[in-house]
Amino acid sequence: MKDFQWRRFKKWWLIFPPYAWLILFFAVPFLIILKISFSEAAIAQPPYTAIFEYANEKLVINLNFGNYLWLFTDTLYLNAYLSSLKIAAISTTLCLAIGYPIAYGIARMQGSIQNLCLMLIILPSWTSFLIRIYAWMGILRNNGIINNVLISLGFVDEPIRLLNTEFAVYIGIVYTYLPFMVLPLYANLVKLDSRLLEASADLGAGPIRSFFSITLPLSRGGIIAGSMLVFIPAVGEFVIPELLGGAEILMIGKVLWGEFFGNRDWPVASAVATIMLLLLLIPIALFHRYQFRELEEKS
Amino acid sequence: MANVSKFTKIVLGFGFFFLYAPMLVLIIYSFNSSERVNIWADFSFKWYVELFRDDAIMSAVWVSLKLAFFSASAAVILGTLAALVLARAGKFTGKTVFGSLVTAPLVMPEVITGLSLLLLFVAMVNSFGWPQERGFLTIWIAHVTFCMAYVTVVVSSRLAEMDRSLEEAAMDLGANKIKTFIFITLPIILPALVSGWLLAFTLSLDDLVIASFVSGPSSTTLPMIVFSSVRLGLSPKINALATIMILTVLTAAFAAYYISSREERTRRQGELINED
Numbered sequence: 001m002k003d004f005q006w007r008r009f010k011k012w013w014l015i016f017p018p019y020a021w022l023i024l025f026f027a028v029p030f031l032i033i034l035k036i037s038f039s040e041a042a043i044a045q046p047p048y049t050a051i052f053e054y055a056n057e058k059l060v061i062n063l064n065f066g067n068y069l070w071l072f073t074d075t076l077y078l079n080a081y082l083s084s085l086k087i088a089a090i091s092t093t094l095c096l097a098i099g100y101p102i103a104y105g106i107a108r109m110q111g112s113i114q115n116l117c118l119m120l121i122i123l124p125s126w127t128s129f130l131i132r133i134y135a136w137m138g139i140l141r142n143n144g145i146i147n148n149v150l151i152s153l154g155f156v157d158e159p160i161r162l163l164n165t166e167f168a169v170y171i172g173i174v175y176t177y178l179p180f181m182v183l184p185l186y187a188n189l190v191k192l193d194s195r196l197l198e199a200s201a202d203l204g205a206g207p208i209r210s211f212f213s214i215t216l217p218l219s220r221g222g223i224i225a226g227s228m229l230v231f232i233p234a235v236g237e238f239v240i241p242e243l244l245g246g247a248e249i250l251m252i253g254k255v256l257w258g259e260f261f262g263n264r265d266w267p268v269a270s271a272v273a274t275i276m277l278l279l280l281l282i283p284i285a286l287f288h289r290y291q292f293r294e295l296e297e298k299s
Numbered sequence: 300m301a302n303v304s305k306f307t308k309i310v311l312g313f314g315f316f317f318l319y320a321p322m323l324v325l326i327i328y329s330f331n332s333s334e335r336v337n338i339w340a341d342f343s344f345k346w347y348v349e350l351f352r353d354d355a356i357m358s359a360v361w362v363s364l365k366l367a368f369f370s371a372s373a374a375v376i377l378g379t380l381a382a383l384v385l386a387r388a389g390k391f392t393g394k395t396v397f398g399s400l401v402t403a404p405l406v407m408p409e410v411i412t413g414l415s416l417l418l419l420f421v422a423m424v425n426s427f428g429w430p431q432e433r434g435f436l437t438i439w440i441a442h443v444t445f446c447m448a449y450v451t452v453v454v455s456s457r458l459a460e461m462d463r464s465l466e467e468a469a470m471d472l473g474a475n476k477i478k479t480f481i482f483i484t485l486p487i488i489l490p491a492l493v494s495g496w497l498l499a500f501t502l503s504l505d506d507l508v509i510a511s512f513v514s515g516p517s518s519t520t521l522p523m524i525v526f527s528s529v530r531l532g533l534s535p536k537i538n539a540l541a542t543i544m545i546l547t548v549l550t551a552a553f554a555a556y557y558i559s560s561r562e563e564r565t566r567r568q569g570e571l572i573n574e575d
Contacts, residue, residue, distance in 0.1 A: 011388050015397070018381035018447065022400040025444045029415030032422050046421045102314045105307030112560055117311065119556055124318050126498075127548045128505050130522050131541040134529050135321035138328070141533075143338075145324060175317070229406060236408020238508055243529065253410045260414060260512070270418065273411045284403060291402045291452075 030277070037270035040064045048267050067271035077255065077272065081279065084252040087166065087241075088234035091173035095181040095230045096223065098174065103185035103222075104215075107192070118186065125179045133172055133243050140168050140244070164246025172240040177233070181226040188222025189215075221290055228287035232280055252276055322545050329538035346539040353536065356524055363504055363521040366435065370442035371499035375492055377443065378450025378499075385451070386458040404448040413512030416441045420513060433515035441513045442506060446499035453498065457491035458484075501548075 039048040039062070053060040071077045106117045124132065139145050140162040147159040162168055192215060200210040238253035245251070252272065259269040329347075333340035350356060381401050385394075404412065420437050423429060430436055465487070469479045507522035514520065528534050 011391065014380060015384050015388060015391065018377045018384065019397055021377055021444070025416065025419070025440060026400055026404060029419040032418045033415045036418055046425070098314065101307060101310040105311050108307070115560065116556070119552065120315055121318070123548070123552050124322070126501050126552065127322070127545050128522070128541070130505065130507055130525050130529070131325070131544060132321065134525070134537060134541065135325040137529070138533055139321055139324060175321070178318070232406040233408055236410050238410055253408060256410045256414065266418070269414060273414050276408065277411060280408070284406060287406055288399050288402050
């Protein structure tokens with residue numbers, strides 16, 4: 001009995017540091033966001049009013065729903081949420097369409113060439129993300145490489161606007177997040193038992209039918225994980241729409257940034273973040289279910 | 300390569316072109332002497348000289364490197380502990396919550412993480428007066444938090460692949476848990492710790508959004524400087540900086556690839572000899 005308790009104690013000694021860290025610096029901050037989203041902006045340090053006040057033996061709770069009402073009355077926020085979801089969904093689809101054949105191709109390769117191709121896919125994500133977005137600014141500009149080539153070939157007379165468009169944002173997101181799509185897909189496809197495909201071919205299915213009835217359903221886990229790894233961060237993306245999308249492209253990450261750094265309205269920024277988190281709850285749960293199962297399954 | 304179809308080769312070729320062409324353009328134009336970034340004048344190292352003379356950039360580089368080093372080191376310790384807990388601690392109360400806390404930072408939009416941590420630091424100052432000033436320390440805390448999730452994933456997959464009978468054999472031979480961990484488990488998962496550390500290092504070096512929220516006026520990281528100058532348009536100095544960063548990563552990656560593939564080859568040869 002004593003030994004049993006001692007072992008439990010040692011186990012908790014192992015669990016405690018990462019658990020405590022994550023609760024304090026990851027879970028608790030969300031509760032604070034939720035709290036601040038119900039306070040009012042004020043010219044003070046910090047710039048919001050207190051929710052709980054205790055004076056004269058009375059506890060006064062000032063819950064302000066104004067921030068949320070404001071988000072629903074001003075169409076700017078609604079449009080920003082919708083446009084973020086749309087841009088993230090389209091980018092995820094594009095990533096999947098480009099990433100699936102790449103992952104499939106690499107999974108079919110052998111030995112050192114497979115490792116090399118895999119490394120070439122991951123490598124860009126080890127270099128600075130900001131720098132890679134910056135590279136696209138130079139390419140898509142009115143006097144950038146694409147326009148210069150198009151003009152010198154005589155396809156267009158004057159430069160077409162590529163930078164500061166939705167198109168540029170799609171390019172930026174696909175470019176940045178493609179490795180995050182390819183990796184889980186690859187990890188999934190490489191485990192695919194090729195005998196299943198042989199069996200299906202023996203039974204008379206063509207390669208297309210085999211793909212849709214065997215390969216695709218079996219790679220569902222990889223598709224979900226990859227898509228969520230692209231979709232969720234893309235919804236809240238700030239740098240890409242800011243640098244490639246220009247002023248007209250509305251995304252909620254940019255709105256949040258503006259509320260916080262521009263307007264210094266912390267409560268509205270918190271309300272924006274809370275709603276964003278609510279919208280992402282289902283995708284995050286989906287991702288977590290897959291990822292956690294993967295971690296547990298292996299061990 | 301025999302069973303790779305032509306279609307796959309075309310897709311891969313297109314994919315690699317898409318990934319690498321923009322970086323190549325950046326590198327070429329960093330040697331351009333013209334002030335106008337997209338018009339080629341002459342080959343020169345002018346912007347590299349200017350870059351090294353820029354004190355603001357150089358001190359930001361130093362801050363960012365220090366930050367990345369300390370963040371990666373702490374993230375490896377906490378992330379490895381978390382991976383060990385998930386893989387070895389069996390069932391315990393709150394394991395599902397622990398699992399979601401570990402995986403959620405991987406996908407959480409940066410603006411949310413940044414804002415939530417800033418509000419936490421402000422609330423902490425108000426209730427017990429710490430941290431007095433936002434800066435290096437608060438950015439470090441933020442970076443450790445999101446980097447440890449990546450380390451956990453990398454180390455977990457290595458732990459899952461490893462042969463557990465080695466640990467069992469050591470314990471059968473009388474080693475206790477700590478000894479087994481130090482002499483058996485740790486050497487086996489060491490490559491994962493190294494790649495986890497490197498990944499955390501690059502993630503920390505690269506972060507703009509979270510650091511912008513939690514930093515104070517006294518500490519400016521490299522991405523902040525790059526962002527504020529890029530916002531105003533193209534700058535040849537940034538091209539030079541980008542070239543140095545890209546070439547460093549490329550060299551390190553190919554060196555690591557070369558070493559690991561040579562090791563693999565010797566190992567395979569060794570196995571062949573043993574079989575004989």
